[in-house]
Amino acid sequence: MRVGQRIRDGLVLLLLAAYATPFFWQLLTSFKPEAELLVLPPLLPTRPTLAHYAVVLQESLLPRALLNSLGVATLTVALALALGLFGAYALARLPVPGKGALMLGIVASTAFPQIATVSPLYLLMRALGLRDTWTALVLANTSFALPLIIWLLAGFIREIPDAIEEAAALDGAGRLQTLRFVILPLVAPALASAALLTFLLSWNEFLFAYTFTATEASRTVPVALALFPGVFEVPWGDIAAASILASLPPVVIVVGLQRYLVRGVLAGALRE
């Protein structure tokens, strides 16, 4: 039995090591001096260098793209969470007419392929004069994230006993006060999960950003990476450094806020 478990442990570690290979390879590449990039072996950099990071941070448009991504993601989280909380509360608690159909429509809309909305949205954004702005991305990402957020939060709010709210009402609290002082603290963990998922969704989103942006004024990180300039040959070392930088916020979230993240992923998928 003990031997069997040892073997199993070893197998798990081996699998994980294999699984993490793309990461480690990219990390190694980002520290390799130019001369060692294109010859193998050595596998490991003999003289690790930060040159690629210096190039990316000083000479490329990536810093601007990081700022754009951060701004768009933060604003998307704020807008989507505010709208989503109110919407979820109304759907969970209040006698909104046609509630069932509305909920069904919201879920069905998440199954609709993004590609079907992207080109009409592009025309819409152009007509509104929002092409190549943060606003276009915030609005598009918000509309994309809202169904998931509403679904997540409505599920949590439904589990809060009515009695708590009735008690608040007896004490003279209005609807909004109840929402602010009773519901909000109770759904705070779910709100945190929803915020993380929305942030990552916006940070990683590619199709909208690729289509609606035109210059560094609004290009986000995935777009900047996809369009990374290479004049005569592809600068793999710089790209490696840039993609490591692009992964930092998700890595921080996964390492630091794992509990909320896992809860959000589970609740988002198991919507029954």
Place this chain on the structure above:
Amino acid sequence: MLALILPALVILVAFQIVPILIGANASFRSWSLFNPQKTFVGLANYRRILADPLFYGTVLPNTFLFMLASVSGGLLAGLGLATLINRRFRGQRLVRTAILLPLMVPPVVAAIMITWMFNDQFGIANVILEALGLEPVAWLVSRWTSLAIVIGTDIWLWTPWFTLLILAALQTLPVEPHEAARMDGAGPWQVFRNITLPLLRPVLMVCITIRTIDAFRVFDIVWTITKGGPARSTEVFSIYAYKQAFVYLNFDLGAAASMIGAGIIMVVGGVLYKVLSYVVEVSR
């Protein structure tokens, strides 16, 4: 009180529903992005898409192949991994972090990492092949190796998601049936096959449905790794519709292709859900 839900509804209608309606409308008109006549042409756009050999001969087969391979690959890998790590052991948190990372990293970044590993001259994949005494492969020059790489990337990205959900389900399973089966002398495989798997069916069903719908509309990793090439041989549905609209500027054809794809995925998703629900019912 309706005021509470109104803002969310306005955003959803304006940026989800209205674009779908604009697209549906455009799919029945002659509407080029550089010459938007907007004259009504009936089903002509749909006919052109459905008669396009690229669409029915390459794009749809690619899309379904991608969907099948990616979902079943991720499911099997996730099931295996979840079963392996479903117990208390040292380094649990580390393992969980390692599993979560690919799920959270931008897909474009994953695609770039994989493209670099499979670079035909300097990629580590070919270095390993040569070390084993094999011929290096020009991975992204042929259709099938390109598709295999794209599918592999997607499996890599989504295995964590399967693992997470299946692991959560495993941890809520009752222990009695497993113990009883073991008392009766069932081996680990028999326990897994006859007890664990049937109990997992509901969650597997949800996983399969969600991922199938998702995989059908894949865009970012295919675009980053192959752009649909070589020679449009790895285009999937979303790439095809995107190129119609933004490369060839045929907003009308792009819209028609999108509508056809949306129709297919609604039907596939619906049927899948029905079939899987039935399977779950029967197995109970």
